[in-house]
Amino acid sequence: MPELPEVETTRRGLDAVMTGQVVRQxxxxxxxxRWPVPPDMPxxxxxQRLVACKRxxxxxxxQFNHGTQIVHLGMSGSLRRAPLDEPRRAHDxxxxxxxxxxxxxxDPRRFGAVLWHCAAQGPVDxxxxxxxxxxxxxxxxxxTAAWLKAQLAGKRQAIKQALMDSRIIVGVxxxxxxxxxxRARINPRIAAGKLSEQRCERLIQTIRSTLDDxxxxxxxxxxxxxxxxxxxGAYFQLHAAVYDRExxxxxxxxxxxxxxVQGQRxxxxxxxxxxx
Ligand SMILES: [Zn+2]
Numbered sequence: 290m291p292e293l294p295e296v297e298t299t300r301r302g303l304d305a306v307m308t309g310q311v312v313r314q315x316x317x318x319x320x321x322x323r324w325p326v327p328p329d330m331p332x333x334x335x336x337q338r339l340v341a342c343k344r345x346x347x348x349x350x351x352q353f354n355h356g357t358q359i360v361h362l363g364m365s366g367s368l369r370r371a372p373l374d375e376p377r378r379a380h381d382x383x384x385x386x387x388x389x390x391x392x393x394x395x396d397p398r399r400f401g402a403v404l405w406h407c408a409a410q411g412p413v414d415x416x417x418x419x420x421x422x423x424x425x426x427x428x429x430x431x432x433t434a435a436w437l438k439a440q441l442a443g444k445r446q447a448i449k450q451a452l453m454d455s456r457i458i459v460g461v462x463x464x465x466x467x468x469x470x471x472r473a474r475i476n477p478r479i480a481a482g483k484l485s486e487q488r489c490e491r492l493i494q495t496i497r498s499t500l501d502d503x504x505x506x507x508x509x510x511x512x513x514x515x516x517x518x519x520x521x522g523a524y525f526q527l528h529a530a531v532y533d534r535e536x537x538x539x540x541x542x543x544x545x546x547x548x549x550v551q552g553q554r555x556x557x558x559x560x561x562x563x564x565x
Pocket of ligand 1: 541
């Protein structure tokens with residue numbers, strides 16, 4: 290699944306090449322995505338200039354002066370740049386035809402989305418229902434230990450699950466939650482409300498460092514998203530300390546990594562390094 294680092298890397302790539310260009314033709318090859326692509330979408334964007342490519346959580350925001358296209362890559366999606374003469378591949382459902390290239394949303398499972406938000410309705414991030422209730426971005430400077438501790442106060446839910454709750458912090462997927470907790474030496478099962486401010490501070494730092502590492506490794510695979518030669522769906526491989534390493538020795542202390550299921554998602558941790 291594309292996680293925050295893949296989406297941010299895609300955004301940076303798209304922003305560098307798409308921003309400032311005019312959409313010559315927006316083509317819906319198969320609009321049956323998670324939600325149907327609005328039938329008037331081509332009318333909205335054809336002939337319009339893209340003024341910025343932004344991101345909120347895992348939503349790409351293609352901004353025009355009169356509105357925003359909200360793009361989500363779903364479970365299996367990717368967006369890539371291809372030469373004008375390259376044939377479309379299977380599962381390339383949505384196409385932005387620009388002057389120098391075409392941009393294709395490839396989405397085999399069709400859980401992605403392309404939606405429209407009209408600027409007249411207000412700023413997309415505070416007024417669109419998919420975005421308005423989202424929590425803080427991991428790199429938002431206002432995400433502080435004191436703020437996080439207040440959010441978690443009284444919560445009996447396990448910290449691993451609270452960490453993945455996008456109403457608190459966005460973009461911490463299953464892999465990154467396990468890895469950040471390992472780096473912070475926090476047991477994934479402890480009640481979220483029990484975390485001290487100091488441990489909240491450490492956790493914020495390890496969330497950022499884990500995502501940063503993925504972004505750094507992603508920089509080298511940027512071409513997967515933007516070149517015709519890239520294989521869509523080649524997501525970043527994090528050098529995981531615990532994730533998907535059940536029974537393998539902990540890289541810190543050699544204790545076998547344990548797997549457990551929390552909220553139907555697998556969690557991996559070291560019972561020694563993350564004792565409490
Ligand atoms: Zn260990």
